[in-house]
Amino acid sequence: MGRSGRPKIVIVGGGFGGLSAAQALARANADITLIDRENHHCFQPLLYQVATAALSPADIAWPIREILRGQSNVSVLLGEVRSIDANARIVQADTISLPYDYLILATGVTHSYFGHEEWSVFAPGLKRIEDARTIRRRLLLAFERAELTADKAERARLLTFAIVGGGPTGVEMAGAIAEIARQTLAKDFRHIDPREARIIVIEAGPRLLASFPGDISDYARRALEHMGVELRLSAPVTQCDAKGVVAGGERIDAATVIWAAGVAASPAAAWIGAETGAAGRAKVAPDLSVPGHPEIFVIGDCADVKDENGKPLPGIAPAAKQMGKYVAAVIRARLARAPAPPPFRYRHYGDLATIGRKTAVVKMGRLELTGFIGWLFWGIAHIYFLIGVKNRLIVAMTWLWSYLTFKRGARLILASRDRA
């Protein structure tokens, strides 16, 4: 029990899942602590726009404590969880120990290199603001270095961009890099022609956007090819080093490699000794609690949850949000000694992916949109889900400006931990 005699709820992670859970507990008579290793919630669906210099980090990230400022039963802490004592019911962070009566783990996923974690230095992934800044820096530096070199082969390597993974992130990154090279930077250099850049999407499976219907995959392929993006389908990556990648047996010399392929769950399951399913996700009961620990819930990308067809839930914001709201309802019911809600059921609203200027694909139930209409729908939906009037206005204005001028407003090369 808390210092006020109220039950203590600890939420680890301030992403879509953790934040939704905290907000859905607004009226719970409990002391809630949300802990995250970042001070901000990041709107991941637009992270690729930070990586490609279209938006600034602050346009898609908000201080978690500001979002929850009005909710007096929540205390937000900045800290990194090190371990959990599930018997004593204590979360151990680097800075503080947090006892709990209920625990919600919403720590998301990180990149997976399929057992080749050493590739991570050569091929950064895109999950956090810091990742986006690293990719932005490498992307822009590649053009700057190409402008400076007199060596033709090195110049070609610097102007080759390989994106590993043909899902929504890979397709979005490829389209955005093609726009940067063909339009934004077209007239900015004197010694190179950025339009000569090669952008290559490498996908292990036979088609792009595997979560969409086949005709949409075909559309995305044609749209990318029309933008001058090369595709390597059914080409698993077998090597990744300082020079480039080997995909489907072909050596591709590329100074910039971006990892948009596998993900692995964060160590949430390991902290509590839970059984894991695919990609290290924690196995959970139908109410998203951990078997044997009805007071611990795992939600979002780090929970192993299936839909009614037995397929794993997609790693998208709506899934995490639905789980966050659901476990909040379970906990509220327990606090009120009311009957438990029925088992969790995920409701899939649809899939969206943008490919480039005036081109996006949308699949919502029986509705399929492509091209300009799909792109408008995509833009409006994303602005709608941003937090706060100011960021919506700024992102809308920045997009309109980019649309009219072909420019990108955040072309800054800033130092980072990344030394490559």
Place this chain on the structure above:
Amino acid sequence: MGRSGRPKIVIVGGGFGGLSAAQALARANADITLIDRENHHCFQPLLYQVATAALSPADIAWPIREILRGQSNVSVLLGEVRSIDANARIVQADTISLPYDYLILATGVTHSYFGHEEWSVFAPGLKRIEDARTIRRRLLLAFERAELTADKAERARLLTFAIVGGGPTGVEMAGAIAEIARQTLAKDFRHIDPREARIIVIEAGPRLLASFPGDISDYARRALEHMGVELRLSAPVTQCDAKGVVAGGERIDAATVIWAAGVAASPAAAWIGAETGAAGRAKVAPDLSVPGHPEIFVIGDCADVKDENGKPLPGIAPAAKQMGKYVAAVIRARLARAPAPPPFRYRHYGDLATIGRKTAVVKMGRLELTGFIGWLFWGIAHIYFLIGVKNRLIVAMTWLWSYLTFKRGARLILASRDRA
């Protein structure tokens, strides 16, 4: 002569001086190369707003090559100059050698710790985007760490912010930090009250804003005190360490110390073996060329130039811009074998400094403005001098939003090289 047989002009530095020189040479029949170690031009007058989480880096920084994209006689390079061979007329950068017929050095200033360079780790200064991010991170982390600690003395130290230097930057930083503590963060924490934060401005001289008239200094002092900022005047700093500072004999325990005091010229003078004046600035002839090297010009903050009263020019954007335009005119005249322009004369338009919400001071000739009118004037003047319609709109909108909501839109703690 250039590969085209045209004279080669190299400009080192893409700040206000170097950029103005490049732009004023737009019609020169010459091959111009502008080299900078950053890819962006930074609008330094608003850098303190990035440091205090009001604006994003990209709101006040633009890729230099984009600014000069339309000027076909200019090539922009990203690189750091290592040395200059003034006899062979070659600039040696880390990546490339640049021969020149005319050389313009516009490399600005860095912080000076008056012989105590070891203080720089404890008391970062504010000259580059990277500095602003470091300060923003320390500022926001101090509140986060105070929220986590149970130790009263440590909490007080974490909530003490010392600003060394009572010039415009020091006054602006102090006012902004006071606003963050008293208003922006007031309701965001559960264990601390950010309004209890101490903000202390330490000035070695007897008054704030020494470049303004005495009544404006008094006004600034009263305005800061009204905002709860403590002042230590005639209090030179004699010690600076991990715990805080000693100023005028008084020990001040402060987790965050910001250096807004001395500056020293960049090593431009040393590169060419030029004689130096105060703060390491290169001595120059009346046409801003280096005595003995009529083909080398030094402009902006790294040139030792006096006004008609024998006072050094202020280190502000208009002074650098005027010098940039002037040396461009000198070079154009030489290229055209026309008579040289008359010696450089600086024209001082005025001084501006903002103190906080609805409070700024302006001194332009006989015009003196304070309070809300001064603040409006300050805001409009700064938006006017920003580059591009988009950034003007975004900064104006962000300021309006901050004014109405007391919020700050860029409260992100991001990793940096800074390990403190």
